[in-house]
Amino acid sequence: MVSDSVKQQLIAIVGHDNYDDSKAGRLVYSYDATPQFQSLPDAVIAPRNTREVAEIVRICNEHRLPIVPRGSGTNLCAGTCPVKGGIVLLFKHMNNILEIDEENLTVTVQPGVITLDLIKAVEAKGLFYPPDPSSMKISTIGGNINENSGGLRGLKYGVTRDYVLALEVVLANGEIIRTGGKLAKDVAGYDFTRLFVGSEGTLGVITEATLKLIPMPETKKTALALYEDLEAAARSVSKIIANKIIPATLEFLDKPTLEVVEDYARIGLPTDVNAVLLMEQDGPPEVVERDMKRMVEICEEEKAIVQIARSEAEADALRTARRSALSALARLKPTTILEDATVPRSELAKMVKAINEIAQKYDVKICTFGHAGDGNLHPTCPTDARDREEMERVEKAFEEIFAKAIELGGTITGEHGVGAMKAPYLEWKLGKAGIEAMKAVKQALDPNGIMNPGKIFAKNERKRVVVTR
Amino acid sequence: MVSDSVKQQLIAIVGHDNYDDSKAGRLVYSYDATPQFQSLPDAVIAPRNTREVAEIVRICNEHRLPIVPRGSGTNLCAGTCPVKGGIVLLFKHMNNILEIDEENLTVTVQPGVITLDLIKAVEAKGLFYPPDPSSMKISTIGGNINENSGGLRGLKYGVTRDYVLALEVVLANGEIIRTGGKLAKDVAGYDFTRLFVGSEGTLGVITEATLKLIPMPETKKTALALYEDLEAAARSVSKIIANKIIPATLEFLDKPTLEVVEDYARIGLPTDVNAVLLMEQDGPPEVVERDMKRMVEICEEEKAIVQIARSEAEADALRTARRSALSALARLKPTTILEDATVPRSELAKMVKAINEIAQKYDVKICTFGHAGDGNLHPTCPTDARDREEMERVEKAFEEIFAKAIELGGTITGEHGVGAMKAPYLEWKLGKAGIEAMKAVKQALDPNGIMNPGKIFAKNERKRVVVTR
Incomplete structure (x- = not known):
């Protein structure tokens, strides 16, 4: 609950236009892309800069008011569902690409930048930001960092974590810290950059990030391998890697997915096969040519029928097939x-x-x-x-x-x-001692538990939360 | 101070042969590669397995006895100098390569494995572990992980952190946890793998690690660019990267270093120039050829005289020049x-x-x-x-x-x-709030301060510690 006095303090920081506690406004931010989770926040606030974020956090910390930082809410773990109420923090004003540094190969952004906008902006300069979550048309970089998003290019290029060089973070006590720098190497203290990446907003609010870029690969080839035998597809994946080829993309779709995607996107995919691998390689032309040739051979040895895209339009259609799987x-x-x-x-x-x-x-x-x-x-x-x-x-x-x-x-x-969604299962992966150690870190950095509470650590054994509309 | 009863408990765990509190034994481990730091430990213990480490840690935690995990002591920050006394933990028995997994491209090791032994073992299988600290002939993987070691191949391939997939760690409370896995992607909880990498033994004792491998680059070329003008060398570095070439190695030596190295190693280096760049590119032959040609052009535009190594022996001599800089x-x-x-x-x-x-x-x-x-x-x-x-x-x-x-x-x-060496300067980089946040994490995971105390966080403004022999 936000008391009237706290409300007035918050409005004094962000202005009337950026504070919304109407029923309609709260309803919009009561859920994210995760089915089965809904919970109303007390208010929705859109700060305009880091200073405002710090002031908001200080007030929330004083009044034990939960804060849920939110980009576009495309996450699939109920990470931005305000399960304990409180404030949803929107970054719609903090959505600028602050700098593309071509000499150091970095880009500095505010959290509200849309992932695809960032990718396009750096590609215009011949640079490459590899992490490409399927939601990249809508997702924000702030969300990507908080979730350590992956994507289709993860195999060769890694995930969001591998590209975050520096962060500006507002801690639960309202202090602003900076981690890392435009530096390939930095071992001054604990690796807080990577502690915050993937921390799901539970340790602090990320207000700025400097990301590593790499040179744009010169060319790319895309192919589809069609299998009667699902296990032959899986074997092909292992064989490709065992042949010391690391493709840019190596995606899998089973028959039920394939049927649904074709029905939705009408790309002309064959639906009478049991599994499909979408394969891409990028890099210098000679390497792409050679790797793709070997990949095709391997798939054919496993009895696949392979189609190589003859144009970028064809390649794009194949990629779209994979990217639209969830929507379909x-x-x-x-x-x-x-x-x-x-x-x-x-x-x-x-x-x-x-x-x-x-x-x-x-x-x-x-x-x-x-x-x-x-x-x-x-x-x-x-x-x-x-x-x-x-x-x-x-x-x-x-x-x-x-x-x-x-x-x-x-x-x-x-x-x-x-x-919120997988919290009950986390102990299966980490064990009791692992969970306790992580909880200790959470407690150390957020002693009042205001940072996105109810996430990562489960209170009890309850599984999927019942919808509360 | 180790009381007699604690000593007997520790001996009961590791056996008489693996417990040494003789003056001579303690003296050997009273310093590391860092000049100006020396401090006697109370005892030196060599556990034989993780269970023994956990039992030792439990006893030390109970008795507030400092623990200093130590590989070969090649670090240059007084990271393994037992500045508060206590136990030096040696990994001479825990020095096995446990598994090279060619399908998942991983290697699992105990902390005492020598870095170069690991590199050679995986190279025998056509695989590549890029981090190559200059001390790799002597340093251990456990030490590399604790220090997040870099090396000559960092520009293209990253540092130790980028290759650690999973850890087994004994926490200060004696609990054994496992982080990560043979997984390219894992976002189950905070990124504890990377929190422990580079934590300098201050958060727990690393007892096992699974490291990522990549396919061995097919070829490599090595060249030396000699400059009259030091700033032209620096400009060449920027221009190479701006030309979207990421070399495997791009090392710099100034004239005074060059003279000393040549005097020491007698490789036939010219000593009448003001700066030298050692450049290497690896990968598919076509790419190496093309990149190296372009790099040579760029250096020549900056008035460098470039020598390309004509054989592996010549290349090795050039690399040795750089690697032996410290020894020289x-x-x-x-x-x-x-x-x-x-x-x-x-x-x-x-x-x-x-x-x-x-x-x-x-x-x-x-x-x-x-x-x-x-x-x-x-x-x-x-x-x-x-x-x-x-x-x-x-x-x-x-x-x-x-x-x-x-x-x-x-x-x-x-x-x-x-x-211990740079602790007084850490605040310059992190600020008060940054240091406080890191201290909170340290306190959360090691409430009794037994894990390599006196490191990272400075008690006071004292700079280089005076030798106490």
């Missing part, structure tokens, strides 16, 4: 639950097989696609939250999928984050 | 103080110029070499600790160098760590 699947049923179990690359075939068996066991439809090269799968269940009996089966199926991922040396989330 | 400089005078100021790449010329001016101002000899591509310089001062008046000037000169690095957007340490 979301049309099938009222509720779409998309998961993020990740295993060592070598365990990919076992994991895909296990997912199919688990789906059958619980009689639920699960379509699987994802970043095969990273072992990062997105088993996705089109379902209906109103059907409580089915939802229970879905819940159990996913529990078993997480358990299987852990059993295979994997993790409960590769790139979507823990948020 | 260390012969000049009784005391060698090697520093690690780092700036954004664009500020390299300014920094080199400032170092020379500062050396002149304080009338001290400073030889500068380092990782030009990373902006990571090692200004090195051959001096004599017994000459107090000169030492004061050296101290002041380095203080000014650090201040200049910070002024240029840099840091007080790029790859050597803070340890």
Whole structure:
């Protein structure tokens, strides 16, 4: 609850236009892209600069008011759902690209910059920012950093974490700190840059970031390999890497996903196969040519039919097929639950097989696609939250999928984050001692628990939260 | 002080042979590669496995006994000097390469493995572990991880941090936790893997690590560019990067360093030039050929004379020149103080110029070499600790160098760590609020302050500690 006096203090900082506690305004920010989670904030505030953020945080800390920093809310772990109420902090005014430094190959941004806008801005200068979450058309860099977002280019280029060089952060006590710099190397103290990356807004509010850029790859080739045998697709992934080729992209779609995507996007994908690999290589022309030739050979040895895109338009259509998987699947049923179990690359075939068996066991439809090269799968269940009996089966199926991922040396989330949604499962990955150590760090940096509370650490065993409209 | 009862408990864990509190044994581990720091530990213990480490830590925690984990003690920040006494933990028994996983491209090691042994073992399988600190013939992986070591290949390939996928860590409370996995992506909770990398043994004891490998580059070319004009060398670095070439190595040596190295190693280096760049590119032959051609052109535009190594033996001689810089400089005078100021790449010329001016101002000899591509310089001062008046000037000169690095957007340490040596300067980089936040994390994970105390955080303003023999 925001008292009237606190409300007046907050309005004094950001102005009337940037403080909204209307029912309608609060409703808009009561949920994010994660199904089944909704909770009203007390107010929505849009600060205009770091100083304002610091002042807001100081007031919230004094009054034990939760703060939920939010970009575009595209996350899939209920990371920006204000489960404990409080203030949703919007970055719509803090959305500038502050500098592209061509000599140091860096870009400095405010958190509200849209990921794709950043990518386009640096590409115009022949530079490359690799992290490309599927939501990049809408997602913000601030959100990407808080979630340590991955993407389709993760196998070769890494994830958001690998590109964050420096951060400006407002701590829970209202102090502003700066980590890192335009520096390839910096070991002055603990690696706070990377502690904040992926901390889901639970340790502080990120107000500025300097990101590493690399030279734009000269060329790119895209191909699709079609398989009768799903395990042959998984084997191809292992063989490509074993042949010491690290492709820019190595994505997997199973038959159910393929059918849905083709039905949605009408790209002319074959739907009579059991698995598809989308493969891309980028770099100098000679290398791309050679790697792609070898990749095609490997896939053909595994009995795949391979189509190489003959134009950028064709390549784009293939990429769109993969990128639109979630949107396509979301049309099938009222509720779409998309998961993020990740295993060592070598365990990919076992994991895909296990997912199919688990789906059958619980009689639920699960379509699987994802970043095969990273072992990062997105088993996705089109379902209906109103059907409580089915939802229970879905819940159990996913529990078993997480358990299987852990059993295979994997993790409960590769790139979507823990948020409110996976908090109950975190201990499976980290153990009691691991959770306790992380909680100690949280407590140290946010003793009053105002920073995005209810995320990462579960209060209890409750699984998916019931919708509270 | 280790009481007799604690001593008996510790011996019960590791056996008589692995517990040494003799004066001679303690003296051996009273210092590391850092000049001017020496302090006797109470005992030296060599555990044989993680369970023993955990038992030792539990006892030390109970009795508030400091623990200093130590690999080969090659660090240059007094990171393994037992400034508060206590136990030095040796990993001579925990020195096995546990697994090279060719499918997932990982290697799992115990902390005591020598860096070069690891590199050779994976290279035998056509795989590549890029971090190559100059001390790699002696340094251990455990030490590299604790210090987040860099090396000559950092510009293109990053530092140790970028290759650590998973850790086993014994926390101060004796609990054993595991972070990460054989996973390219994992966002289950805070990034504890990277919090421990570079934490200098102050947060826990690393007992196992899984490291990322990449395919071995096919070929490599090495060249030396000789400059009359030091700033032309710095400009060449910027121009190479601006031409969107990221070389595997881009190292800098100034004239004083060059003379000393040639005198030491007799490689046939020209000593009548003012600066030298050692350049390497690796990768597919076509790319190496093309990049090297362009790099040579750029250097020649800046009036350099360029020599390309015609054989691996020649290339190795050039690399040796750079790698032996510290050893060569260390012969000049009784005391060698090697520093690690780092700036954004664009500020390299300014920094080199400032170092020379500062050396002149304080009338001290400073030889500068380092990782030009990373902006990571090692200004090195051959001096004599017994000459107090000169030492004061050296101290002041380095203080000014650090201040200049910070002024240029840099840091007080790029790859050597803070340890005991740079603790008094850390606040210049992080500010009060930054230090307080890091201290809070330290306090949270090590409430009794037993993990390598006296490092990173300075008690007071005291600079270089006086030798206490």
